[in-house]
Amino acid sequence: MKIERVNNERTPIGKATIDKIRADFPILGLQVSGKPLVYLDNAASSQMPQPVIDRIVRYQTEEHSNIHRAVHYLSELATSEYEAARVKVQHFLNAKESREIIFTRGTTEAINLVMHGYGRSFIGKGDEIILSALEHHANIVPWQMLAQEKGAVLRVIPINDDGELLIDEFEALFNEKTRFLALSHVSNALGTISPVKKMTAFAHRRGVPVLLDGAQAAPHQLLDVQDLDCDFYAFSGHKMCGPTGIGVLYGKAQLLERMQPYQGGGDMILSVTFKKTVYNVIPAKFEAGTPPIMAAIGLGAAIDYLNGIGLGNIATYEHELLEYATGKISAMPGVRIIGTAANKAAVMSFEIDGVHPHDVGTILNGDGIAIRTGHHCAQPVMDRFNVPATARASFAFYNTKQEIDKLVDGIRRVQEMFS
Ligand SMILES: Cc1ncc(COP(=O)(O)O)c(C=O)c1O
Numbered sequence: 394m395k396i397e398r399v400n401n402e403r404t405p406i407g408k409a410t411i412d413k414i415r416a417d418f419p420i421l422g423l424q425v426s427g428k429p430l431v432y433l434d435n436a437a438s439s440q441m442p443q444p445v446i447d448r449i450v451r452y453q454t455e456e457h458s459n460i461h462r463a464v465h466y467l468s469e470l471a472t473s474e475y476e477a478a479r480v481k482v483q484h485f486l487n488a489k490e491s492r493e494i495i496f497t498r499g500t501t502e503a504i505n506l507v508m509h510g511y512g513r514s515f516i517g518k519g520d521e522i523i524l525s526a527l528e529h530h531a532n533i534v535p536w537q538m539l540a541q542e543k544g545a546v547l548r549v550i551p552i553n554d555d556g557e558l559l560i561d562e563f564e565a566l567f568n569e570k571t572r573f574l575a576l577s578h579v580s581n582a583l584g585t586i587s588p589v590k591k592m593t594a595f596a597h598r599r600g601v602p603v604l605l606d607g608a609q610a611a612p613h614q615l616l617d618v619q620d621l622d623c624d625f626y627a628f629s630g631h632k633m634c635g636p637t638g639i640g641v642l643y644g645k646a647q648l649l650e651r652m653q654p655y656q657g658g659g660d661m662i663l664s665v666t667f668k669k670t671v672y673n674v675i676p677a678k679f680e681a682g683t684p685p686i687m688a689a690i691g692l693g694a695a696i697d698y699l700n701g702i703g704l705g706n707i708a709t710y711e712h713e714l715l716e717y718a719t720g721k722i723s724a725m726p727g728v729r730i731i732g733t734a735a736n737k738a739a740v741m742s743f744e745i746d747g748v749h750p751h752d753v754g755t756i757l758n759g760d761g762i763a764i765r766t767g768h769h770c771a772q773p774v775m776d777r778f779n780v781p782a783t784a785r786a787s788f789a790f791y792n793t794k795q796e797i798d799k800l801v802d803g804i805r806r807v808q809e810m811f812s
Contacts, residue, residue, distance in 0.1 A: 402703035406710035406790055414702065415791050417442040428761030431796045436581050436609060436740055436787030437765050438631045441695075445634060448694035452687050460686055461660055461677075475686050478693030479676070485696045486626060486643050487617040493649065495679045496689050499640035500608040501531040503627035504575070506642055506679060507604055508535040510652035511625075512573065518544035520572040523601075525550040525558055526777055527580040527587065530770040532606045536575060545572070552777060556583035556732040564595060571601050578626075579609035582771035582785070583732025584715075584740030586610070590621050597622065602648065608632055612789070613711055613738050615704040618643050630688060635695035639688035642679070649675045656681040707790040711739040714788045718797045725801070727808060731778050739788035742769075744780060745804065748811050753784040756810060757803045764800070 404410055415421050420440050423430040432440060452474065458467035460475050476491075483491040497503040512535075516522065522536050526549055540547050548571075550563045574596045579586050593603045604625040610616065612633035618626050625648075630639040644652075654661055654672055658681035663671040672678045699707065718741050723730055727746040745753055754766035765785040768775045775781060786800055 402705045404703075404706070406702065406706050411791075411793060415793075417444065417698075418791055419443060419446075421791060425761040425763070426759050431760075431762040431799050433786040433788065433792065433796065433800060434763045434765050435612075435789040435792075436632070436769075436785065438637070439612060439634050439789055440791070441634055441636070442698050444698050445636075445691055445694045449636065449687055449691045452690050456690075457687070459683055471686055474690050474693075475684070478689045481693040481696045482641050482643075485611075485616065485700070486641075487619055488643050489619060490646055492675050493643055493646050495642040495644065495649070495676045496684050497627075497640045497642050498638055498685070499629040499631070500529075500606060500627045501629075501640075503625075503640055503642035504531055504604065504606065505535045506655040507625050507627075507644070507652075508539050509655045510679070511602070511648065512536070512539045513542070514651075514653055516543055516545050516572045519570060520545045521548050521566075521568070521570045522546070522573045522575065523548045523550065523563070523566050523571060523596075524575050525563075525577065525587070526552045526773055527556070527558065527577050527583065527585055528575070528771065528773070529577060529581050529606065529608065530772070531608075532575050532577060532604075533773070536573075546570075549773075550576075552585075552774075555734050556580065556585045556774075557734045557736075558585075558587050558592075560588070560592075563592060567596070567599050567601070571596075571599060573604070574601050575604045575606070577606040577609070579607075579613070579738045579740075580732070580771070580774070581609045581740070582769040582774040582783070583734065583742055584609075584737040584787075585732060585734040586736040586738055588736075589623070593621060593623050609738060609740070612699070612707075613704075614708045624648055630692040630695060633692075633695055634698055635692040636685075636688040638685045639692045641692075646675065649679070652679075654678050654681065658682045660684075702790060710790050711788055714792055714794065714797065715739040715741070717794050718786065718788070718800070721797060721801045722804070725804060725808075728804060731780065731783050741786045741788075742783040743785075744783055745807060745811075748807055750782040750784040752811075753804070753807050756807045757784075757800070760799065760803045760806070762800055762803050 602624040611628035626643040750766040
């Protein structure tokens with residue numbers, strides 16, 4: 394079944410709309426260090442608009458109860474809102490069925506769920522798992538733990554100096570022992586958008602299932618898991634205007650059905666005796682215990698909000714911001730952009746000659762500018778570029794070119810202080 398997408402793409406983001414969008418985000422009115430906040434740390438966590446905050450408050454003031462458990466009014470209401478949020482995620486991803494959507498704590502837990510539920514059953518001694526050199530630690534460490542436990546082997550797709558995957562080398566990594574491919578859709582450290590649809594098709598021609606880490610893709614582009622044809626897709630609510638503590642694992646139903654549960658407890662069972670437990674059907678099989686009900690409903694509201702703006706509009710506007718920032722920053726002497734892929738999301742990692750990234754972050758904070766400094770939970774990427782850390786500005790659809798100008802002025806101030 395093809396689901397009709399609900400995005401309203403009628404009004405592009407631009408001069409006429411940006412002030413209205415920004416007014417939806419109360420936190421953007423903050424003063425930091427006596428200056429208006431310039432929030433450029435969206436890849437770490439995005440901000441929450443008022444309609445999402447209001448939805449959470451309404452849930453807590455008028456609708457809260459435990460779900461799936463009682464016949465009283467509040468329990469039925471909370472259950473139906475929680476399940477409605479699942480359907481919103483289904484439509485957001487264009488998944489075939491809502492039972493293919495599992496609520497998790499975030500991307501990290503979603504990947505760990507696949508490692509435990511799929512990996513421990515279907516990956517064994519000598520088997521090979523392919524990852525890329527672009528991965529966040531969340532898509533490295535669980536597979537390393539599995540490899541250690543099972544005697545499996547990790548193979549890594551290398552990247553070029555622009556931070557793009559080397560596709561010939563990717564193809565050459567496959568052999569009869571390859572059992573799994575786990576790949577970031579968009580790199581959090583460099584912004585590289587990888588050709589995951591083609592890579593998934595290549596893996597499938599060799600019978601290898603594919604997990605895509607979509608933590609940095611879901612907030613920034615229209616997704617279609619049926620078109621990508623990936624077996625698993627993971628993302629986090631807090632990076633897409635939703636609350637922390639909620640994320641999603643999409644999995645093809647026939648795979649989820651074959652997998653072992655990740656955790657045991659209430660709700661994930663059909664019957665329990667001391668001799669034997671019969672597990673529930675999907676998705677309940679993977680949602681043991683009381684789930685983050687409020688956060689799931691908040692994520693549903695965040696999806697409504699993003700759809701109201703239009704993911705296509707968001708992608709176009711953020712690309713304009715990226716091009717503007719790239720033009721300005723690449724023209725600055727003594728500043729090097731790290732990550733210059735041809736196909737890139739709105740992430741700008743850079744280093745300033747002779748200045749440690751932490752000093753850059755601290756000085757910019759004095760101007761009210763929030764960027765990220767460090768290894769961005771992607772130490773192998775830092776090793777590849779021979780740096781201990783980078784400064785990273787990451788843009789969202791509520792940022793402006795004026796804010797990028799402030800970033801550029803801030804970088805100049807850093808250079809002056811260290812000259
Ligand atoms: C590409 C990528 N994968 C995974 C994660 C982990 O997400 P979370 O901490 O929400 O589980 C992040 C977070 O920065 C990320 O950027």
